[in-house]
Structure formats: structure tokens, C-alpha cells
Amino acid sequence: MSILELLGFGADGWGGVLLLAAAMTVAVTLTALLIGALLGALIASAKLSGLRILRVAGDCYTTVFRGVPELLVIYLFYFGGSTFVTTVGRWFGAQGFIGVPPFLIGALAVGLISGAYQAEVYRAAVLAVSRGELEAARAVGMPTLLMMRRILIPQVLRFALPGIGNVWQLSLKDSALISVTGLAELLRTSQVAAGSTHQYFVFFIVGGTLYLLMTMISNRVFNHAEARVGRTFRTNFARH
Template identity: 70%
Template sequence: MSTLELLGFGSTGWGALLLVAAGVTLAVTAVALLIGAVLGAIVAAAKLSGNRVLVFLGSVYTTIFRGVPELLIIYLIYFGGSSAVTAIGQAMGYEGFLGLPSFAAGALAVGIISGSYQAEVFRGAYLAVARGELEAASAIGMSRGLRFRRIIMPQVLRYALPGFGNVWQLSLKDSALISVTGLAELMRTSQVAAGSTRQYFLFFIVGGALYLILTSLSDQVFNRAERRANRSMPSAMGQV
């Protein structure tokens, strides 16, 4: 069978399955990034709170999930979580094994990893906000909520964009590890196609090329978002 037939969209081709798998990779990465954003914001707030207990807990979270191998975390969430759910089910009278959905377990695992990096991105972005602006806002009587909405949040998001883009790329590549759960994302589908056709070099090269396309397009999206977010910076600096 020719290369064009193997990569085609016919009944014997793998083209459609690879494109669907690329979509699954994007979906699981997007969900993981949202989970990580929530966790990262909470942990960043804890580390900035000044409370010793919260600072310690936040530091433990970022240290563990940035230091432990990503694959181990995926194993713990997927297999350990499935064992825990099965034990709960058996305690309630259900017989048999209850496994976590591959997509949910994978997105949660990558999201937890992502959150440990996003926490530091958000913390650094907050520290980059000019203290004078916050003091001026307090001096004119802005409430804490209004100060957060009008001054802190817009600037934190702007300063966090470069780091946020790096975390997205990291999560996109980490999603390949979810293949161990059986989820038909890009890495898993490339493995199945290679094993079924014995064309290992071809399908792993194609899988790598698709990952490269996804990361390159992501770079373009984040670069455009950064330029848009920083459009007002030159004029603002000129008024200082």
C-alpha cells in the first residue's frame, strides 16, 4: 500500500483518524489548561496571601507537581483514581471494576501539572503590577473588588500571557503521555496506525509533524494575543 493510501481519507487510510486524534489532543489540552488556570490562581493567591500556612501549602503543591515526573502523576490519577472509585462502589454494594474515563483522568492529571506552573506565572505577573497604581487606587477610595477588576486583573493577564503560552505548549506535549490510558489522542492513534501497518517511521514522523503544526499555530495565536494586549503600552509609557 502506498504512502498516499495510508495517509488518505479512504477506507484504508488513516488521515481522518489522525485529524480527529489531533482534535482530541487540542480538546484535552484546553480542558487541562482551564483546570490548571483555576488551580494556579488559587495557589498563587495562597502564596501571595502572607499567611504562613497558605504559603507553605502553595509551595508544597508547586514543588511536588513540578518535581514529580508527569507520567507518574498520570498513573496515580488514572489507575489510583480508578481503584479509589472501585473501592467506593464496592462499599456501596456495586460489584466489578469502575474505571475513570480516560479523557477526564488525563485532563485532570495534565491540569494539575499545568496548575503548578501557572501558579508561578500568575504570582510573577501580580508582582509585576506597579505598586504605585494600587496605592493610588486605594487613595481615591476604590473598593478592593473594583481595584481587582479595573487594575489588577487586566495587568496580571497581560503580564501572564508569555508564560501562559509556554504552559500551553508544555501541556500540549504532556498530553501525549495520556496515551497510556488508552485515550485515542494523537500519540495513541499514531502508535496504533504504526503497529497496524508496520510503518513505524512514517506514522511517528506524521504524528510529530502534526504536533509541530499544533505548537506552531499556538505560537501564532499567543503572539497575536500579546501584541493585542500590549497595543496601549507605548502610548501609556509616553505619558509617564
């Protein structure tokens, strides 16, 4: 079978399967980024808090999840989670091993890692906001929620976007590690295709090319978002 037939969309081709696997990779990464955004915002708030216990808890979170290898985190959540669910199931009379959904566990594990990096991005973005603007808003009696909506959040978004783009790329690469759970994302599917056809070089090159393509598209999207946020910020600044 020729390479074009192997990579085609016919009955024996792997083209459609690889594209679906790439879509699965994007879905896992996007889910992980959203989980990380929520956790990152909470951890950043803790690290900026006036309470020492919250700052220590935030520091511990970022230190652990940035210091422990990503693959180990995925192993702990996948196998540890399955063991926990199986144990709980036995309490209620269930028999045998109970596995956890690979997508859910993979997205959660990568999201926890992403959250540690996003927390630092958000914290740095908040510290970059001019204190004078916030003090001026308080001086004129602007409510806290309105001040956050009109001053703090738009500027934090502006300063954080480049860092979030880097975290997205990191999470996109980390998603390849979820292949150890058996989820049919891009790396796992490339391995299966290579093993089935013995065309290892071809399918790993194709898999790497698809990763690079997703990276290039992501860069364009984030660059466009940064430019648009920058224009909006300059427009609003000129009006005021």
C-alpha cells in the first residue's frame, strides 16, 4: 500500500482517524486550559491575599505542580483515581476493577498542571496593573465590582494573554502524555497506526506535522487576540 493510500480517507486509510485524534487532542487541551483558568485564578487570588495561610497554600500548589513531572501527575490521577473508585465501588457491592474515564482524568491532570502556570501569569498581570488607576477609582467612590469590570479585568487580560498563549502550547504538548491512559488522542493514534502498518517513520512524522500545524494555528489565534485586546484598550484609554 502506498503512502498516499495509508494517509487517505478510504476504507484502509488513516487520514480520517488521525484528524479525529487531532480534534481529540484539541478538545483535551481546551478542557484542561479552562480547568486551569479557574484554578489559576483562585490560586493567584490566594497568592495575592493578605492572609498568610492562603499565600502558603498557593505557593505549595504552584511548587508541587510545576516541580513534579507531568507524566507522574497523570499516572497518579489515572491509576490512583481508578484504585479509589474501585475501592469505593466495593463498599457498595461492585465487583472487579472500575476504570476512570481517560478523557476526564487526562484533562483534569493537565488542567491542574496548567493551573499552576496560569496562576503565576495572572498574579504577574495583576501586579502589572497601575496602582494609581485603582486608587483613583476608589477615591471617586467606584464600587469594587465596577472597578474590577472596567479597570482591573481588562488590563489583567491584556497583560496575561501572551502568557496564556505559552501555557496553551505547554498544555498542547502535555496532552500527548495522556496516551498512557489509552485515550485515542494524536500521539496514541499515531502509535497505533505505526504499529499496525509498520510505517513508524511515516506516521510519527505525520503526527509531528499535525502538532506543528496546531501550534501554528494557535499562535495566529493568540496573536490576533492580543492585537484586538490592545486596540480595544487603546481606544478605551483615548476615550477617557
